[in-house]
Amino acid sequence: MQPAWIYLKLKMIGESVPAPMPAVCDCTKMLDSETKAVELPEDHAEELRLWLRLLTCTTLIEGEVRGRLRQRFDVTLPRFDLMAQLDKAPDGMTLSDVSKRMMVSNGNVTGLVERLVESGHLDRRTSDTDRRVQVIRLTKLGRAEFRRMAAEHETWIADLFADLTPKDVRELMRLLAKTKASAQKSAGRRRA
Amino acid sequence: MQPAWIYLKLKMIGESVPAPMPAVCDCTKMLDSETKAVELPEDHAEELRLWLRLLTCTTLIEGEVRGRLRQRFDVTLPRFDLMAQLDKAPDGMTLSDVSKRMMVSNGNVTGLVERLVESGHLDRRTSDTDRRVQVIRLTKLGRAEFRRMAAEHETWIADLFADLTPKDVRELMRLLAKTKASAQKSAGRRRA
DNA sequence: GCCAATTATTTGAAGCCTAAAGAATTCGGC
DNA sequence: GCCGAATTCTTTAGGCTTCAAATAATTGGC
Incomplete structure (x- = not known):
């Protein structure tokens, strides 16, 4: 077909x-x-080139952030990402929520959480109302460390995008929103 | 400091x-x-949001491509990427070249190549002029399979970006080029 | 109350990925 | 020619990631 x-x-x-x-x-x-x-x-060569450039940009920045997190704080990017999600949710999140937000698999989150609980950054408990559900939160230590890292992280990002004008940033935001919508629509078509 | x-x-x-x-x-x-x-x-919040949106777009598209490659061809994205590099280089490439182009570590390429040689998609030989260097090429099978996959892959990408006008595409290309340059400059500053 | 379907999470196998250390080779000066 | 530096690649240890299958708990229909 x-x-x-x-x-x-x-x-x-x-x-x-x-x-x-x-x-x-x-x-x-x-x-x-x-x-x-x-x-x-x-000729879909233009779209192909666009995709490759998008991927290059992301890989480049991601690698840079990963390296700096490692050097400065000896933490991995996935751990940082997970803590960032939790920092925005003082009441905690379920593993499924985290999985959706981070766009990674459930099994992946399980392992990630395990290691962060082990190191004392996360607190994990079974929900009172639904015993299937695990609710995780940042511990005091976890929150403190994350805040410290996040402050510096923000300056890295600012520096990485330093040559873009505010107008560039706005325009990129707009076009990437459109891209995201288009991709989601296409992904939906496939599953339909 | x-x-x-x-x-x-x-x-x-x-x-x-x-x-x-x-x-x-x-x-x-x-x-x-x-x-x-x-x-x-x-407030570097704008740049931070931009970065998160960029990452979301890439993750979304990458996941979609990964899933389709798996479903349709039972191949992983890294394998496909590697073959794509080699398809553009009929005379073969060294492992270092591949590593730089794919922006992944040397050790990663070693394993990737190993598996693709094993499956008969790649041919690997030591350079005549420099015995440190390994030159890899697509085999006949590898090239045929890649071409088959690439043709369909291109339609996926076109579909994923379908809602972008040609002007959007051009504008994104321009802004991402600027972004890439900015990030490279920043990365250089760190290493300096 | 019981059972099927659904939902939330875990587990296991395989592969991807990095950083760092190590082995082999080449190159540049002398 | 010789030695130290640089390069090319592999290895190792550890963590990340996916997919698929398994487990456990809840929900809804009856």
Whole structure:
């Protein structure tokens, strides 16, 4: 079964090679009995390049933050991320909540929490009202350490984005919001 | 030692709480003998939000691509990435080259290559001119499989970015290029 | 109250990833 | 030629991550 977004091209046997397509193409699907369905070598190269650049930016910044967290505080990025989520939730969160927010698997959170409880940064207890649920919070130590790290972290981010003007930042925010919406829609289409 | 980008604020003992700062602030550093250096709760919140949104977009798309690669081709994203690098280099690449291009550690590449050689997708040989160097290439099988996957992969990306206009794409490319440059500069400052 | 479906979490296997240390090789000066 | 420095790659230890399957608790229908 062909996905809907694959464009088809009418191709007669013995037909000559088609001229290169323009970057943006609105060709419609065509089919008949003498037709061979051929996936166009249609130019989605721009989107591909965009994705690679997006990935490069993120990897670059993420690596930098990871390295600095390690150097300055001897903490990993996932641990920091988890603590950041909890810092915003004084009443604690369930593991599922954390998993959704961090966009990682449940099993991943289990291990992460385990290590942070072990080191005294997290407190974990079974919910009174639903014994399936584990509620986790930052301990006093955990909160103090996170606040200390977060303050410096914010300056790193500011520095990493230092060459962007406020207008650039606004514009990026807007376009990335649009990107996120588009990707979510596409992801939804797949699962549907 | 305070990093250069941390703004300082003059604070006299017993001074009243300052008014909240505007989002963009050009306050200069001030110091004297009666001064206590205080890190401003200066608003880098915009940059922080931008970073989180960038990360969200990437994670979202990456997860989607990972899942589809797995479902359709039973291949992991790192394997696909590595093959993509090699597809662009018919004469092969060294492990270091791959490592730099993929922005992952050397040791990581070693293992990745090992598994892909094992599965018959990669060919690996020691360089004639420098016996430290390992040159890897796609095998016939590897190239064929990659091309098959890449064609479909491109349609996924196109679909994920489908709601962006060509102008959006161009603008994002421009802003991300600027972001990348800014981050690289900042990373360089740290190592210097 | 009982049972099926759902939800929350854990476990296990495999793979990804990094930092740091180590081995082999080459290169640059002398 | 020789030695120290730099490079290329591998190894190791530990942690992160996913997926799939298993376990445990709750909920809703009857």
